[in-house]
Structure formats: C-alpha cells, structure tokens
Amino acid sequence: MxxxxxxxxxxxxxxxxxxxxxxxxxxxxxxxxxxxxxxxxxxxxxxxxxxxxxxxxLTMIGNDVLYIQKFPWFMNRDDWWSFRNRPELQESYLPIIREQSQNALYVVPRAGAGGDVKFSENSVNGVFVNGVVDDELRVSGSDLSDGRFFTELENSAGRSVIVLGSEVAKSLFDESDPIGKKVVLNGHPYSVIGVLSKQGKFLGLFSRDNQVMIPFGTFKKYFGIRRGITIAVKIKDEKKIEEAKGELTLIMRKLRRLSATQEENFAINQQEAFKxxxxxxxxxxxxxxxxxxxxxxxxxxxxxxxxxxxxxxxxxxxxxxxxxxxxxxxxxxxxxxxxxxxxxxxxxxxxxxxxxxxxxxxxxxxxxxxxxxxxxxxxxxxxxxxxxxxxxxxxxxxxxxxxxxxxxx
Amino acid sequence: MKENLIHIENMTKVYIMGTQEVHALRGVSLDISENEYVAVMGPSGSGKSTLMNMFGCLDTPTSGVYQFKGHDVSIMTDNELARIRNKEIGFVFQSFNLLPRSNALHNVELPLIYAGVSAHDRRERAMDALTNVGLGDRVHHKPNELSGGQRQRVAIARALVTKPSIILADEPTGALDSKTGEEIMLLFEDLYKAGNTIIVVTHEEDIAKHARRVIRLKDGHIETDESRVGHLQASHA
Known part of the structure; x- marks a missing residue:
C-alpha cells in the first residue's frame, strides 16, 4: 500500500x-x-x-389547495374551443361547498381583472387586480410586510380599501410609507391598508409583487363578476387531496345537475398539474x-x-x-x-x-x-x-x- | 569461493524477421562469477547485443538454460524480470539514457522509486552514489547542462545506487571522446576493485583490454573465452 x-x-x-x-x-x-x-x-x-x-x-399555489375553475390549467387549443361554452362558476356555490365538503378547511372566491393604479404623479398600468375575501391569506402562501388585510365587514360592505403587491407599492411610493394613502384604481379612490411581502420573481410568473388585492365585495361593485370566478378550496389534510378532489367533483356535478353519463363542465386544478x-x-x-x-x-x-x-x-x-x-x-x-x-x-x-x-x-x-x-x-x-x-x-x-x-x- | 552469478548453457535465440528466421545465438555456454570483469566482443551481427539483452533480463532465450543466481530466467514472468532488472542489474548505456527533464539526482533516484525505497533514504543513497562518481556538486543539473562524461557518470551512479549484482555496460564510451572514455574506464576499474561484477559489451580492443576476461563472439557462437595473463582475479577459461 x-x-x-x-x-x-x-x-x-x-x-x-x-x-x-x-x-x-x-x-x-x-x-x-x-x-x-x-x-x-x-x-x-x-x-x-x-x-x-x-x-x-408553487408554494403560492399551495400543495393543499384545489382550484375549481372553468378551464383546466393545461389544455390544447381544441379543448379551449369546447370548454369556452361551459357555464361560469357562481358565487352561490360557495356556501353549498362549505356546507357539503368534509375535507374543505376554507372555501374562498377569487376574481381578477386588469387595471391602472395611480398615486399623484406615479402610475402603474396593467396591474392584475384580485378580488378576494378576508380569508385569502390563509389559503394562499402570501403574507403582509406592512399594514393589515381587510376584514370580513370591509369585504361584505364593499369598502374601497386596497392591499398592494410589493413592486406596485415601490413604484407608486418608492421609499415612503403607503399605509393610509389614497390611490386611484380605474378612476375610483382606495385607501391603502397593507403591502404584501416581496415574493421574488420567476420570469414574473405567479408573482403577486405586481398585483393588487381589493375586497371581493368591492370587486363585484366596480368590476363585476360576469366573467366568472375561481373557487379556491384549502383542504384540511394535504394527504387526502385526491379524496377531496373526488368529493368536490361530486358536489360540483350535483350543483350543475349533471347526469351520470354527462361530461364535467368545470375543472378542478391543483399544483400537481404544474409539477x-x-x-x-x-x-x-x-x-x-x-x-x-x-x-x-x-x-x-x-x-x-x-x-x-x-x-x-x-x-x-x-x-x-x-x-x-x-x-x-x-x-x-x-x-x-x-x-x-x-x-x-x-x-x-x-x-x-x-x-x-x-x-x-x-x-x-x-x-x-x-x-x-x-x-x-x-x-x-x-x-x-x-x-x-x-x-x-x-x-x-x-x-x-x-x-x-x-x-x- | 566466489558465488556463481550467471550460468548459461547451450543458449539459442531465434528472431522471426518477416518470413525469415534470424539465429542470433546458436548455442552459447558460459558462467560468470562474482567480482569478474568481463568484456564481450564481436563484430556487429555476432550476437553480442542479443547476449547483453539476455544478461540484462530484457529478453528470454528461445532454448537453453539461463540461470541468474540459480534462478531460471527463461520461465520468469514480466514482473519477475522487471524485479530482477531493478534489484540485480545496473545498466550503463552508450547513449546514457537519462531522463532529459529530470535532474541528476532524480535520475539516480529512479530505480529506487521502483524498488519502493522511501523518499528520505532514496535521496541519501542517490547523493552517495553521485558523490562516489565525483558529481556531488552537480546533483541539481539536468542532463543537457552536463558534459558527455558527466552524463555517463550520472548513468553509472544510477546503475550503482541499487547495489546490483552486475553492472552491465553497453559500449559505455561509444559516445565519448577518447580522453573522457579513458576516465570512465578508470571509474569502472575502481568499481571492479571495490568488489563489483562488471560486464562490458564493446567492439573496441582499447576498452576490452581493461577487462580481466574477454569473450569473443562470432555468428552466434563463442569464438574464444580467455582470461588475461597477469590478472590474478581471472576466472576459468
């Protein structure tokens, strides 16, 4: 050796x-x-x-959250043409799902639209406006770096309050404190009550840094939900996600009054699809x-x-x-x-x-x-x-x- | 009683050159004992190079017996031959055959590396060997920084450093001028007197005259094998 x-x-x-x-x-x-x-x-x-x-x-999508939507996340062009005639998801489904699902922890609606935000001379155009309820932060992985989120009352009353994504806040206010300031979103004034934590970017995909959140009730008032909503369901036990998916499918089929032979006219999406x-x-x-x-x-x-x-x-x-x-x-x-x-x-x-x-x-x-x-x-x-x-x-x-x-x- | 180092009996060597068989050795028998000084002579084609390769365990005979210190060389494996070359034989070549990129010290250390001697002992023994050949002050020179005579001294130091049974020199002065050649032969004389066994292969009478015994080859046979008159240490004829 x-x-x-x-x-x-x-x-x-x-x-x-x-x-x-x-x-x-x-x-x-x-x-x-x-x-x-x-x-x-x-x-x-x-x-x-x-x-x-x-x-x-993906953590923002959440591995314990199911999304009931009109379209599946991944489809080909032919599918899109046939799926586009599906009925929109209704707000009225929410209490029924809450009541009937054994696996659901939170059932929240989401709606989205484009908009321009202004503060004095500064403006950010084409931001994604989320209409969400007060439980939103418990469902998504986001949290706040400053201020507070809106309350149940602000939601149901449709108050003009807004939570800004970190990039939006930076563009409008630079280093100064945005809390309590009034911004203008699509011509209507909103009070800034919170700022989301910086999420970081992946080619801008899924990043809430460039988005804003307003109460669902307020969203309905100014943007309307004719274009449908997404229902996000956070489940109790991550391991039972397949079971929960089956359960939600049944509830939805019943809501839509589908017979056993009819195809589903909705999609249940999950992080898995992205993976x-x-x-x-x-x-x-x-x-x-x-x-x-x-x-x-x-x-x-x-x-x-x-x-x-x-x-x-x-x-x-x-x-x-x-x-x-x-x-x-x-x-x-x-x-x-x-x-x-x-x-x-x-x-x-x-x-x-x-x-x-x-x-x-x-x-x-x-x-x-x-x-x-x-x-x-x-x-x-x-x-x-x-x-x-x-x-x-x-x-x-x-x-x-x-x-x-x-x-x- | 001097130990018998080499015993050769009826040795033949046949090379195949293309379709032709070349009989380099045609039945050679001889013995060489400890502390002999032998010159092997002969014209080119006489088989003296082949015989030298046999002595040096670089080649094995086609038939006949070659025993080195009683061990049969003809049945040895490559590794056993390498070991014998390393421990028992010190080669001195006409063209020195030093490693050009290594200094004198490292060249002399080389056989000790293959013998597995530790770095410290290696250095000490290589220094001693170089001092013995009068190059104690040139150890860090590379071959191209040394004269022909000095290079051959390095080669001799390398041959001596493993304390081999035989020093095998192939035309050791062939690449040197006559004065330097004479100095090298004096060095061999000293080594012989110090008890070493030396075999010199040469075609020069001047070189052969230093030896105590001269073996002359011709066409693969031993023509004459005589001890020099007046040299007491000559072996049997």
Whole structure:
C-alpha cells in the first residue's frame, strides 16, 4: 500500500512535469473537456435554478389547495374551443361547498381583472387586480410586510380599501410609507391598508409583487363578476387531496345537475398539474443538455486520447529506460493513466472556474445556482473521462518491448 | 569461493524477421562469477547485443538454460524480470539514457522509486552514489547542462545506487571522446576493485583490454573465452 502511494505520488509528479513541458499542447487538448464541463455545469446550474424558482412559485399555489375553475390549467387549443361554452362558476356555490365538503378547511372566491393604479404623479398600468375575501391569506402562501388585510365587514360592505403587491407599492411610493394613502384604481379612490411581502420573481410568473388585492365585495361593485370566478378550496389534510378532489367533483356535478353519463363542465386544478408540466420541461432540457454534454465530453476524450498516444510515442525511449530500471507494466500503466486523468482534471477545473463566472452572468438575467453536487460531479466526470481516454495509450506504453523501446530514436 | 552469478548453457535465440528466421545465438555456454570483469566482443551481427539483452533480463532465450543466481530466467514472468532488472542489474548505456527533464539526482533516484525505497533514504543513497562518481556538486543539473562524461557518470551512479549484482555496460564510451572514455574506464576499474561484477559489451580492443576476461563472439557462437595473463582475479577459461 505504501509502495502504491509512493508510486502514485511519483506518477502525479511525472504527469505534471510532462504537462508543464508541453504547456500549449496540453492546454489545447483540455479545450474539449473544458467545453464539456462548462455545459455540464451550466445545464445543472440552470436546472436547479429553474427548479427552485418553480418551487417557490408553487408554494403560492399551495400543495393543499384545489382550484375549481372553468378551464383546466393545461389544455390544447381544441379543448379551449369546447370548454369556452361551459357555464361560469357562481358565487352561490360557495356556501353549498362549505356546507357539503368534509375535507374543505376554507372555501374562498377569487376574481381578477386588469387595471391602472395611480398615486399623484406615479402610475402603474396593467396591474392584475384580485378580488378576494378576508380569508385569502390563509389559503394562499402570501403574507403582509406592512399594514393589515381587510376584514370580513370591509369585504361584505364593499369598502374601497386596497392591499398592494410589493413592486406596485415601490413604484407608486418608492421609499415612503403607503399605509393610509389614497390611490386611484380605474378612476375610483382606495385607501391603502397593507403591502404584501416581496415574493421574488420567476420570469414574473405567479408573482403577486405586481398585483393588487381589493375586497371581493368591492370587486363585484366596480368590476363585476360576469366573467366568472375561481373557487379556491384549502383542504384540511394535504394527504387526502385526491379524496377531496373526488368529493368536490361530486358536489360540483350535483350543483350543475349533471347526469351520470354527462361530461364535467368545470375543472378542478391543483399544483400537481404544474409539477407535471415542469417535469416535462425539465426532462426535455435535461435530454438535450445530456446529449450536448456527452458529445462535447466525447470530443474532449478523443482529444486527450490523441495527445496521450502522441506522448507515449514521443517517450518510447523513456518507457524503455523505465522498463530497464525495473518499472513493471502496472507501474507504467498507472503512470500514463494518471497523466491522462491529470490533463482531463485540469480541463475540468478550468471549465468549473469558467462556469462559476458564468453563474453570475446567467443569474443576473435568468436564474442559476451552483450547488456543491455540481462541482463534485464535474470533478468525477473529468477524472472518469481522463481514465477512459488513457486506457488505450497507457496500455500501449505498458506493453512496449524494452529492447525495441531502448533502440527507438 | 566466489558465488556463481550467471550460468548459461547451450543458449539459442531465434528472431522471426518477416518470413525469415534470424539465429542470433546458436548455442552459447558460459558462467560468470562474482567480482569478474568481463568484456564481450564481436563484430556487429555476432550476437553480442542479443547476449547483453539476455544478461540484462530484457529478453528470454528461445532454448537453453539461463540461470541468474540459480534462478531460471527463461520461465520468469514480466514482473519477475522487471524485479530482477531493478534489484540485480545496473545498466550503463552508450547513449546514457537519462531522463532529459529530470535532474541528476532524480535520475539516480529512479530505480529506487521502483524498488519502493522511501523518499528520505532514496535521496541519501542517490547523493552517495553521485558523490562516489565525483558529481556531488552537480546533483541539481539536468542532463543537457552536463558534459558527455558527466552524463555517463550520472548513468553509472544510477546503475550503482541499487547495489546490483552486475553492472552491465553497453559500449559505455561509444559516445565519448577518447580522453573522457579513458576516465570512465578508470571509474569502472575502481568499481571492479571495490568488489563489483562488471560486464562490458564493446567492439573496441582499447576498452576490452581493461577487462580481466574477454569473450569473443562470432555468428552466434563463442569464438574464444580467455582470461588475461597477469590478472590474478581471472576466472576459468
């Protein structure tokens, strides 16, 4: 074992000195590996970034919330044409669902529309206006960074109060305190009573930072709910979500007076649908990424293999000397394998440092993360690539006939 | 009684060159004992290089017996041959065969690395060997910073450092001018007197005259095998 370590150390030193002797050549050789590792890591960085961003967005949807809606979240164009004739969901369903569902904890309505918000000179156009009830925060994952949410009374009385998303608040009020100020939404004045916590962005998707909330009663008054509402049902036990879904389907079928043979004319959506969609996207990106990555790693591997064959040929005499002095096949095999692995590892490390730089650039425009696992994988991958690339050349070296090798000019 | 190091009996070696069989050795028998100084001579094609490869355990015979210290070399595996080369034989080549990128010290350490000697002992023994050949002040020079004679001294130090049973020199002065060559031969003389066994393969009479025993080969046979008159330590003829 000690002897093995001794020779391992020696092999690494030999490898480094031979790489140093051919700096330019070795550097060019590693290029393929560098590109391979950069694509491995950047793909991983983006995927874990997307994953995490999606996860934090999904918490807002909530994994214990079911959404009864007119349309399913994912459908094709033909479906849309047939679904658009479905009846809208009515506010009158709410008390019935509350009463009949065993699994529901909260049953709340949601309605939405576009609008423009103004405060003195500042304005934000095209914000999404949510009409929600006082239980809303208990259903969604959002909470407040400032002020309060509206009360049951403000809701039923249709008071003109408003809770702003963090971006909206920042655009209108910058650093000053918005609580108690009057803003104008689509021509009507509202008092600001609260600001939502910053949620962060994932391409702006699902983010409430750019939205505002007003009481459902107020929404009905100024916007109307002819275009239908969404009913969000938070269930008691997350594990019973499938059971709850079945129960809600039955209640809805009864409400809509559907016979056993008729198709449902409503949809019950859940976070799962997004997850499946995300998994599909991830699989696609991974598939393409793995293909590109393996391609560049194979090119890199051939590069290393090629340079190792050149190196073995150039050093035929050295191999002869070493054999005459007592180096066994195994020792020479290990020596050249380690040389190939060292070249490959250097390429991997260069690739990693480029990726670390790229991470900041990507993160600025998109989302990227560089977990420790990616670094470990890159190192292991470059070592394995070097090992595979080294096998044939190292074997050629180890098998040299010492007499021939010593005679080689 | 001196120990018998090499016992060769009726050794033959046949190479296949394309479709042709080349008989490099056609039945050679000889013995070499401890602390002999042997010159192997012969024109090119006489089989002296082949015989040297046999001595050095770089090659195995086609038929016949080759025993090294009583062990049958012809049935040894590659690893066993490598071990014998490492521990028992010190090679000195015509073209020095030093590793060009390594300094003198590291070149001399090399066989000790393969013998598994620890870094500290290695350094000490390599320093001693280099001091013995008069290069104690050149240990950190690379081969291209040394003269031909100095390079051959490094090679001799490398051959000595494992304390081998035999020093096997193949035309050791072939790449040196005559004055430097003479100095190297004086060094061999000293090593011989210190108790080493030396085999020199050469085609130069001037070099062979240093040896105590001269074996002349011709066409794969031993033509003559004679001990020099006046040398007390000569072996059997």
């Amino acid at each position: 000690n002897l093995f370590l001794l020779q391992l150390k020696e092999s690494v030193l030999i490898a480094l000195s031979s790489i140093r002797a051919n700096k330019m050549r070795s550097l060019l050789t590693t290029l393929g590996i560098v590109i391979g590792i950069v694509s491995v890591t950047s793909m991983n960085m983006m995927m874990s970034g997307i994953d995490n961003a999606f996860k934090s967005s 499946q969609q995300l998994d599909g996207i991830s699989a696609g990106i991974y598939g393409v990424g793995i293909f590109i990555t393996s391609l560049s790693l194979i090119v890199g591997m051939i590069g290393v293999m090629n340079i190792m064959f050149v190196s073995v040929k150039e050093r035929t005499r050295e191999i002869g000397i070493r054999k005459a002095l007592g180096a066994t096949r195994k020792i020479l095999l290990i020596q050249f394998l380690i040389e190939a692995m060292t070249i490959s590892l250097i390429g991997g490390l260069i690739g990693l440092s480029i990726s670390a730089g790229l991470k900041f650039v990507i993160d600025h425009y998109f989302v990227a993360e560089m977990p420790l696992g990616v670094i470990m994988i890159s190192i292991v991958v470059s070592l394995v690539v070097g090992l595979i690339a080294g096998i044939l050349p190292a074997n050629t070296a180890a098998k040299q006939d010492p007499i021939e090798a010593l005679r080689y000019e």
